[in-house]
Amino acid sequence: MRRINSRGGCAPHLALRFDSHLFSIDTSRAPKASVQPDAYLITHAHSDHYGKSAMLSTRAVASVQTARALEIRYEREYKGRTFEVGQSIVVDDVRVDTHTTGHTIGSTAFSWQTETGERVLVTGDVKDYHHLPKCDFLVSEANYGDPYDPSCIFEDDLAGFFEALEAGASFGAYAFGKAQRAVGLMRAMGYKDEIGMDEKSLVLTRELMKDAAGPLTEVNGGVSNVVTPWNLYLVRGQNKFFLTGRRDTSYPTIQLSDHLDFRGLMKMIEHVSPGRVLVYHPQGERASLLAHHLQQCGLETTSLDLIEKYVR
Numbered sequence: 001m002r003r004i005n006s007r008g009g010c011a012p013h014l015a016l017r018f019d020s021h022l023f024s025i026d027t028s029r030a031p032k033a034s035v036q037p038d039a040y041l042i043t044h045a046h047s048d049h050y051g052k053s054a055m056l057s058t059r060a061v062a063s064v065q066t067a068r069a070l071e072i073r074y075e076r077e078y079k080g081r082t083f084e085v086g087q088s089i090v091v092d093d094v095r096v097d098t099h100t101t102g103h104t105i106g107s108t109a110f111s112w113q114t115e116t117g118e119r120v121l122v123t124g125d126v127k128d129y130h131h132l133p134k135c136d137f138l139v140s141e142a143n144y145g146d147p148y149d150p151s152c153i154f155e156d157d158l159a160g161f162f163e164a165l166e167a168g169a170s171f172g173a174y175a176f177g178k179a180q181r182a183v184g185l186m187r188a189m190g191y192k193d194e195i196g197m198d199e200k201s202l203v204l205t206r207e208l209m210k211d212a213a214g215p216l217t218e219v220n221g222g223v224s225n226v227v228t229p230w231n232l233y234l235v236r237g238q239n240k241f242f243l244t245g246r247r248d249t250s251y252p253t254i255q256l257s258d259h260l261d262f263r264g265l266m267k268m269i270e271h272v273s274p275g276r277v278l279v280y281h282p283q284g285e286r287a288s289l290l291a292h293h294l295q296q297c298g299l300e301t302t303s304l305d306l307i308e309k310y311v312r
Helices: 064-074 158-166 178-188 199-213 229-234 262-272 285-296
Strands: 014-018 021-025 039-041 060-063 081-083 088-091 094-100 108-113 119-122 137-141 170-172 195-197 216-218 224-227 240-243 276-281 300-303
Touching: 014 119, 060 064, 064 081, 064 199, 137 262, 158 178, 170 229, 178 195, 178 199, 178 224, 195 199, 199 216, 199 224, 224 229, 229 240, 276 285, 285 300
Parallel strands: 021 039, 039 060, 060 081, 119 137, 137 276, 170 224, 170 240, 195 216, 195 224, 276 300
Antiparallel strands: 014 021, 088 094, 094 108, 108 119
């Protein structure tokens, strides 16, 4: 089900109605006059998943880390319920299981069983699918789901990242998600010195990684820095890289994604073995292209942009 917003367009993402329950998935809050969901399930704290809106509802459900990241990013109090990833929670009388996806710290997939026994799985964005359960109905992302786009097939350049780190490079990475992954990789690769970070990246990394982050400091306080891409100009020296799969940047890049590529998405779908699939993210043609490909593979699939049943 999709909701029409006040401007006449579709509100972001969707709500799933089953039995007598309605769960909103990564969506903005419904107006007070609209049908209210039993819960707003927030998979993670990136802005295109609308936690900024849903976090203000007492019906919000998010991991402890996602809730804290939302508070830091948007400087508002999270009003909903929290859980540790891997725990089960009860929404009304439905047991909802939670599963790590490796996309960001605290990112969560949700699964539950309907009264008729159908197993539902909503992934959010995924980097590691190995903890996801089998399901009958899959609601999946498709960030790199275009089978015709060569840029949707890639591997992380961990060797290039290590070489740059050894040479004393600094890295541009988005403050939530990519920055914490970069710091985690640096520590795993044996880097023990202080890492310089800009303000928002520093606060998020200290809060979400705790002792695992190691010594952190302000920008240029250490040899290597991890800062948001638009603050790379503040970093002294010329040895700078943007951690991304994009090519429209003035900085040299190192491929480092927090998503599955197209091959990974196909392996994830094989792993969870759904009978039916709904592709719900991102907006644009990528979801429908993946849906079309899965249809050609014989799997009953649709995408969010093709849903024409609305709830007001």
